[in-house]
Amino acid sequence: MKYTLSVLIAASIFMTGCTLQKKNTENRDYEVKLDTLTFFDQSRNRKIPVAFYYPKTNKKIPNQQIIIFNHGYGFNKGGDYFVYSYLTEKLASKGYFTVSIQHELTTDSLLPTEGNLQILRRPFWQNGSDNILFVLNELKKTKPELDYQHLILIGHSNGGDMAALFTNQHPNLVYKLITMDNRRMFLPRTSVPRVYTLRSNDYPADEGVLPNGEEQKKYHMMVQPTLINHGHMDNKGTDEEKKTLNDFVLRYLSEQ
Structure with a gap:
């Protein structure tokens, strides 16, 4: 009986220590380092x-999760993988290895703005989905x-439409999908992967893109309205909007 009690006490202390250690790790802000690289898909x-964007530390972060970020349409001017640094740097400071992909090249065709955009833009989203898969496979080799x-x-x-398409096509590769006001590509109706979407206050999504109330409850999907304009979800947002x-x-990343 004494032995059993000792074991229980020791286990309790160990579990408490693990909990505190995890909490401290989550609350820590790392210095962030930025590197760039150009892959080539032959x-x-x-x-x-x-x-x-990744934490600068001499110690290995065990089970370090990877986040792939996908920018909004930038009219093929380039440099879009830098204009969400308020978020990508924050994620890296919390210990995530964050990869921001530049999906548009100056030689690409411009994104269609008229007609049935769910059909006409599908090849562009497919290109983004293929980019994500290629980068993911290259990272598996090097990291x-x-x-x-x-x-x-x-x-x-x-970029949210691209991420939604990728998740529809490769659900076994994705743990969580978070879109920020994607408007055209329907979100996967699934509880695995977990799906979250943050909505703007000025642009509605096309019909069928967002889950209805019954689907949200069935699949534990999160549709979160905000008071933020669609165009303020990058670095143009105010400090308060960026913090929101x-x-x-x-919060979504911390949910189990």
């Missing part, structure tokens, strides 16, 4: 520029220590 003869069992995809607007979006994203 099968599509396509360059894929990426920006890596095998990352946690690929819990891949997180985040995307704003057109960061807080929502970090």
Whole structure:
């Protein structure tokens, strides 16, 4: 009986220590480092520029999760993988290895703005989905220590449509999907992966893109309205708007 009690006490102390250690790790803010790299997909003869935002630390972060971020439409001017740094840097400061993909190249066709956009933009989303898959497979070769069992995809607007398409096509590769006001590609109706979406106050989504109330309850999907304009979900947002979006994203990432 004494032995059993001792074991229980020791186990309790150990579990408490683990809980505190996890909490301290989550609350810690790392210094963030930025690197850039351009992948080349020979099968599509396509360059894929990426920006890596990651915590600067001499110690290995066990089970470090990876986040792939996908920007909104930037009219092919380039540099879009930097304009959400308020979020990508915040994620890296919390210990996530964050990859921001530059999906548009100056040589690409412009995104259609008239007609049935769910059909006409599908090839552009497919291109983005293919970019995500290529980058993911390359990272598995060069950074095998990352946690690929819990891949997180985040995307704003057109990038959210890309991320939604990827999740529909490769649900077994995605742990969580967070879209920021994607408007055209329907969100997967599933409880695994977990699906969250942050909505703007000025642009509605096309019919069928968002789950209805019954689907939200059935699949535990989160549709979160905000008071933020669609165009303020990148670095153009105010400090308060950026904090709101960061807080929502970090809350979703912490959910089990």
